[in-house]
Amino acid sequence: MRGLLAYGVYLPYSRLERKSIADALGAPAGSGTRAVASYDEDTTSMGVEAARSALRGTTAVPELLYFATSDPAYLDKTNANAIHAALDLPPSTMAIDVAGSVRSAAGALRAAVDARGPALAVLSDVRSGLPGGGDERDGGDAAAAFLFGEGDLLAEPIGHASLTAEFLDRWRVPGESYSRQWEERFGEFAYVPLGEGALVEALKHAGITAPEVDHLIVAGPHGRSNKRVAASAGVRKESLVDDRTSVVGNTGAAHAGLLLADVLDRAQPDQVIAVVSLADGADVTIWRTTAAMRARGGRTTVAAQLTSPGRVSYATFLTWRGVIRREPPRRPDPQAPDAPAAARAEAWKYAFIGSRCQACGARHVPPQRVCVKCHAIDRMTPEPMRDVPAAIATFTVDRLAYSMSPPVVVAVVDFEGGGRFQCEMTDVDPGKVKLGDRVELTFRRLYTANGIHNYFWKARPIRGGQ
Amino acid sequence: MASNGIRDRVAIVGMGCTKFAEHWDKSTSDLLVDATKEATASAGVEVKDIDAFWLGTLFSGQSGLTLSRPLKIDYKPVSRLENYCATGSEAFRNACYAVASGAYDMAMAIGVEKLKDSGFSGLPNSNSVGDGTRAGLTAPATFSLLAPAYGKKYGVSDEQLKEVMTRIAWKNHKNGALNPRAQFRKEVPKDTISCSPLVAGALGIFDCSGVSDGSAAAIIVRAEDAHRYTDKPLFVKALSFVAGPAAGPIDPDYDYTTFQEVVASAADAYAQAGIKDPRQELAMAEVHDCFTPTELVLMEDLGFASRGTGWKEVLAGTFDLEGELAVNPDGGLKSFGHPIGASGLRMLFECWLQLRGEAGKRQIASVARGRKLALTHNLGGAPGECVSFVSVVGSERS
Numbered sequence: 001m002r003g004l005l006a007y008g009v010y011l012p013y014s015r016l017e018r019k020s021i022a023d024a025l026g027a028p029a030g031s032g033t034r035a036v037a038s039y040d041e042d043t044t045s046m047g048v049e050a051a052r053s054a055l056r057g058t059t060a061v062p063e064l065l066y067f068a069t070s071d072p073a074y075l076d077k078t079n080a081n082a083i084h085a086a087l088d089l090p091p092s093t094m095a096i097d098v099a100g101s102v103r104s105a106a107g108a109l110r111a112a113v114d115a116r117g118p119a120l121a122v123l124s125d126v127r128s129g130l131p132g133g134g135d136e137r138d139g140g141d142a143a144a145a146f147l148f149g150e151g152d153l154l155a156e157p158i159g160h161a162s163l164t165a166e167f168l169d170r171w172r173v174p175g176e177s178y179s180r181q182w183e184e185r186f187g188e189f190a191y192v193p194l195g196e197g198a199l200v201e202a203l204k205h206a207g208i209t210a211p212e213v214d215h216l217i218v219a220g221p222h223g224r225s226n227k228r229v230a231a232s233a234g235v236r237k238e239s240l241v242d243d244r245t246s247v248v249g250n251t252g253a254a255h256a257g258l259l260l261a262d263v264l265d266r267a268q269p270d271q272v273i274a275v276v277s278l279a280d281g282a283d284v285t286i287w288r289t290t291a292a293m294r295a296r297g298g299r300t301t302v303a304a305q306l307t308s309p310g311r312v313s314y315a316t317f318l319t320w321r322g323v324i325r326r327e328p329p330r331r332p333d334p335q336a337p338d339a340p341a342a343a344r345a346e347a348w349k350y351a352f353i354g355s356r357c358q359a360c361g362a363r364h365v366p367p368q369r370v371c372v373k374c375h376a377i378d379r380m381t382p383e384p385m386r387d388v389p390a391a392i393a394t395f396t397v398d399r400l401a402y403s404m405s406p407p408v409v410v411a412v413v414d415f416e417g418g419g420r421f422q423c424e425m426t427d428v429d430p431g432k433v434k435l436g437d438r439v440e441l442t443f444r445r446l447y448t449a450n451g452i453h454n455y456f457w458k459a460r461p462i463r464g465g466q
Numbered sequence: 467m468a469s470n471g472i473r474d475r476v477a478i479v480g481m482g483c484t485k486f487a488e489h490w491d492k493s494t495s496d497l498l499v500d501a502t503k504e505a506t507a508s509a510g511v512e513v514k515d516i517d518a519f520w521l522g523t524l525f526s527g528q529s530g531l532t533l534s535r536p537l538k539i540d541y542k543p544v545s546r547l548e549n550y551c552a553t554g555s556e557a558f559r560n561a562c563y564a565v566a567s568g569a570y571d572m573a574m575a576i577g578v579e580k581l582k583d584s585g586f587s588g589l590p591n592s593n594s595v596g597d598g599t600r601a602g603l604t605a606p607a608t609f610s611l612l613a614p615a616y617g618k619k620y621g622v623s624d625e626q627l628k629e630v631m632t633r634i635a636w637k638n639h640k641n642g643a644l645n646p647r648a649q650f651r652k653e654v655p656k657d658t659i660s661c662s663p664l665v666a667g668a669l670g671i672f673d674c675s676g677v678s679d680g681s682a683a684a685i686i687v688r689a690e691d692a693h694r695y696t697d698k699p700l701f702v703k704a705l706s707f708v709a710g711p712a713a714g715p716i717d718p719d720y721d722y723t724t725f726q727e728v729v730a731s732a733a734d735a736y737a738q739a740g741i742k743d744p745r746q747e748l749a750m751a752e753v754h755d756c757f758t759p760t761e762l763v764l765m766e767d768l769g770f771a772s773r774g775t776g777w778k779e780v781l782a783g784t785f786d787l788e789g790e791l792a793v794n795p796d797g798g799l800k801s802f803g804h805p806i807g808a809s810g811l812r813m814l815f816e817c818w819l820q821l822r823g824e825a826g827k828r829q830i831a832s833v834a835r836g837r838k839l840a841l842t843h844n845l846g847g848a849p850g851e852c853v854s855f856v857s858v859v860g861s862e863r864s
Contacts, residue, residue: 330587337598345597364716366599372713394615394722396667398607400588410601412611414718422715423601435618446598454598 002113003153004287005060008053009261009302010046010143011248012037013310013427013460018137020314025132034249036312037126037141039320039404040426040444043069044079045455047124048086048443050143053299054120055087056387060149062087063117065095066108070253071126072099073445073453075174082455083122085350086443088384102221105253106162106283109146113157113285118149125252128321130178138223140249144257152292154264155273159206159286161198165190169280170221184224191225191278192232198282199233199274206272206286210234213286214271215263217241219256220278229276247306260287262302269293300463310427320404331402336452347382352441352457354419355380363419383419385441389462390415392437397430404447413439413459426458438462469706471738472566474863477692477699478684480509483815486649486680486803494526494580495536501576501681501808502537509685509695513537516685517570519544522557522577523807525590533576550846551756552707553577554810555855558684559705565686576683577812579805588677589806605756606674608848610667612759615722620774628668630777631758632660635672635800638755641787642797644827649676649803673758678803682811684818689863698822700814703839703858704738706731714850727854728767728845735856736769739839740864744769745791748858749837750820750830752813754845755798765793768843768856792830795820810855813842821861838862 015033022029037046047067055062065087067080080095089095098104098111105123112121124143129135169187172179181187195218203210216239218230223245230240241263243255251258256277263273273287318324347353348366355367359376365385370377390413398408409425411433425433426444439459446454482504484497492500498521506512521533521544530544549556554577561575584590588604595602617627636656642648654672662670685695692699710727714720732744741747753768755761765776770791771784779785785793796802796816799809817840819825820833844855 330585331604332586332590334602335595337595341594341597345599349597349599366716368716372711372717393718394611396603396607396610397664398604398610398666400604400606400665401602408602408607410603410607412715412722418718420716420718420720422603435614454595456599 001153001156002148002150003156004146005118005149005151005153006054006058006147007261007264008050008056008145008299009258009305010049010053011035011302011305011308012041012046012141013308014038014312015308015310016312016314016317021132021137024314027132029137032246034137035140035142035251036317036320038426040446040458042073042445042453043071043124043126043143044073044082045443045445046141046143047083047122047145050124050145051083051087051120051122054145054147056299058147060118060147060151061093062089062120062147063093064112064115064119065089065093066098066112066119066121067096068098068104068108068121068123068253069125070100070102070104072097082350085346088347088351088353102253102279103281103283105257106277106279109257109285110283112146112148115148118147121146123254123257125254127250127252128178131318131323135179138245138250140245140251142248142251142254142258144254144261146257153290154292154296155287155289157285158288159202160284161201161205162281162283163194163198164281165194187222188224188228191220191222192228194282195225195229195276195278196232198284199229199276202274202284202286208272208286211236212272213239213274215239215241215267215273217256217259217263217274218276218278219243219259221250221252222278223250225278229278244306258302265301265303267293304464316405329400329402329406331400334402334447334449336449337454349456351384352386354383354385356383363415363417365415365419365421385415385419386457388415388417390439390459392433392435392439393420394435395425395433409433411439411459424458425460427460469734469738471704472562473703473738474689474701475566476562476686477689477701478814478818478859479687479692479695479699480505480511480685481683481815481818482508483647483682483812484680485647486678486805486812488582489679490582492679494532494578497580497679497681498533498536498576498578501578501683502574505574505683505685511572511685511695513539516542516572516574518542518564518573520557520561520573520575521546522548522553522575522810523579524548524550524553526578526580526807548807549853551754551806552810552844552846552853552855553807554682554812555842555844555857556707556810558811558814558857559707559855561686562702562705565688571687571691573686574683575686575811576681577807577810578681579807580679581677581805582679604666606669607666609757609760610669611722612763612849613668616759616763619721619723620777622777624668626777628660630762630780631668631673632656633780634755634758634761635659637786638794638798638800641795641828642801645797645802648797648801649678650801669757675756675799676801676803678805680803680805680808680812682808682815684811684814698861700818700821700859700861701863703860704735705857706734706738707853707855708734709853710851712851720850722849724763725767725845725849725852725854727852728764728843731854731856732768735858739858741839741858744841747837748791748839748841749832750792750795750817751841751843752796752798752816753793753843755794755800756804761793764843787828787830795825795828795830810842810844813844814857814859817842817859821859
């Protein structure tokens with residue numbers, strides 16, 4: 001029996017208060033917050049973080065990696081390869097983008113569930129809209145990852161159904177930054193019957209009735225339709241799942257996955273979870289949790305990530321999204337990495353693999369050929385360092401260096417068990433960094449130059465719960 | 467295997483140094499011609515008398531043609547080299563060895579840098595970023611790492627450390643105010659220095675050296691020929707240059723309170739020159755005060771103060787112009803300015819003036835009392851990963 005082996009979620013550190021949009025634009029903007037990918041994040045980097053969380057503690061090695069997003073960092077180049085590299089997966093693992101629309105996520109999940117061998121689906125999205133609009137206010141940024149295969153399953157798929165129909169609700173032509181939407185009530189007219197119909201089919205396929213559903217998730221870009229389908233599903237009232245949009249926003253391709261993970265975090269064994277995804281059709285999967293749920297743990301829960309202290313001002317949010325172009329420092333523009341150098345350094349740059357001297361045991365970050373301690377030559381073995389915690393040995397706040405979000409905080413960090421590295425810090429208040437603070441590594445997009453994204457690792461204060 | 471040195475085998479018989487400034491009206495070639503004119507005139511020679519040339523520049527030109535083109539050098543060897551901020555010193559060192567070897571009778575070392583044309587604050591980037599994984603720290607940020615580490619190790623509070631840094635900048639500006647060739651010729655009140663806008667860490671704008679344009683040159687001959695050109699040559703006592711393993715950023719044992727490269731080059735230079743107690747034997751020292759915490763740490767690395775006491779000595783005025791050992795009497799990188807390739811030779815230019823008694827209002831009293839040795843120190847890179855140069859020159863052949 002194939003099913004869910006592991007899952008993980010990544011919510012970015014920062015939140016935008018919707019009230020701050022109203023304050024800046026003088027327009028009503030509602031309450032609550034939305035999650036905001038930092039200036040150094042994109043769907044690929046967030047996907048890496050979610051996938052790291054999913055794979056932590058598992059032994060299964062994915063043979064397939066599907067990456068779904070409506071906002072790919074590159075076109076005409078597979079974004080899943082950077083995730084593949086950051087996870088240090090074997091070259092024989094195929095990595096594929098399923099990109100362009102929110103429904104890509106349902107497709108990636110379905111393909112991963114149905115695959116042979118362990119398969120990883122990574123769902124990630126950055127949602128924006130024109131200033132003052134609903135997409136900007138109600139959108140959110142997040143990533144989720146699910147590993148499917150055989151073995152100790154957390155949940156089994158017991159039924160599914162899909163309905164497809166061609167209609168125009170949301171769209172964006174290539175090259176445009178923001179999506180457009182037809183009148184909301186038309187979308188409702190199109191989506192609700194699809195959602196209701198697919199749910200009925202899926203329940204029938206699973207051989208259960210609506211009242212037997214313990215958790216009903218309805219997610220999709222069209223908020224009103226989600227609510228209508230949930231209300232008419234016939235499930236018990238307590239089975240309706242909080243869609244987390246008041247804190248996180250609607251995270252597009254990541255959202256159904258985010259909510260499934262949130263439910264899995266608290267579900268009991270032998271419970272039924274129905275996931276309805278309304279995006280250019282309706283895709284429903286019914287899951288039944290297993291006794292192995294009791295052994296889950298070790299990952300950061302969705303609930304723990306909801307309460308992040310990070311806050312961005314509306315002006316900062318607009319700057320990070322490229323809406324406001326700020327005066328740069330009088331410094332040279334950042335340079336794109338050289339493709340051959342980046343390819344040679346793949347294990348280091350993407351997977352943060354250093355080296356360990358076999359003669360004296362000293363760790364080297366980045367990897368070296370000659371030992372800094374005993375000078376032995378070519379006695380090194382690869383040393384994965386991305387999950388090793390570290391402490392700040394010294395740091396500085398660089399107010400001169402180029403950054404999308406100055407000032408740059410740079411720390412010299414000493415890893416537990418040996419090794420030192422000097423790197424940028426992120427998700428940090430420059431005024432609160434202290435010598436000795438514990439940090440962990442996070443995969444980021446340092447900057448983009450000449451249309452080339454420079455991905456690498458930064459240090460951030462250790463997040464609670466890990 | 468040994469570092470034998472070439473003590474008293476070669477001598478400086480002429481020097482030149484342009485004003486260091488924002489030379490909007492002068493090109494790299496103009497600065498090279500200006501420094502060469504002054505150096506050759508001071509030695510009483512012409513460019514055609516020089517047998518070989520070493521040109522130091524980091525950003526302002528490549529190959530010997532950068533010098534031979536403006537000077538119209540007729541088919542002679544011209545080497546262009548760089549070694550980060552120690553570039554000028556490296557040009558001098560190689561020219562000295564060439565003369566000491568007997569290969570040439572007369573050599574010129576010249577350094578130049580034209581930094582202001584880039585339009586950037588600070589230094590331009592020089593290299594490709596390669597795989598894009600190195601943290602893009604600016605120079606002030608890397609050197610700012612010294613201050614908190616020093617304070618933590620020796621129990622110096624942030625406020626005391628800021629006072630020490632401020633006093634170093636204040637002293638160097640005070641010295642530079644007396645120097646007609648310096649970029650900044652004004653004394654700066656301590657309040658202005660300590661309250662200047664932050665650049666990196668605890669470093670304000672006034673804790674950073676000046677970005678400027680300039681050139682400096684030295685004419686070198688064999689020691690026994692020196693008196694044919696001048697009554698007061700400077701004899702080269704020691705030249706030491708080391709590159710470290712750049713271990714600091716990857717080795718947890720490095721604590722950011724010292725430059726091991728400087729300690730090694732100073733020990734080598736003192737051995738070559740036969741110096742036992744530099745603080746008692748030197749008349750002055752020109753050191754690489756790229757940022758104020760650098761000068762503080764250098765006082766200990768060069769053996770002018772014992773470990774953990776440099777900050778007290780700075781506050782006590784030990785390294786003032788009138789102090790026990792004058793450090794950066796010409797204003798240093800701080801107020802004289804730091805055109806990279808020229809700085810090492812600019813330091814030697816101050817030794818040239820001071821040991822010959824030609825420093826005017828800045829003249830150090832201990833020279834008249836019989837101190838005959840001066841030291842220059844130049845470093846390039848960052849704490850934990852740098853190159854370091856130390857030279858000792860003297861007004862007498864021992």
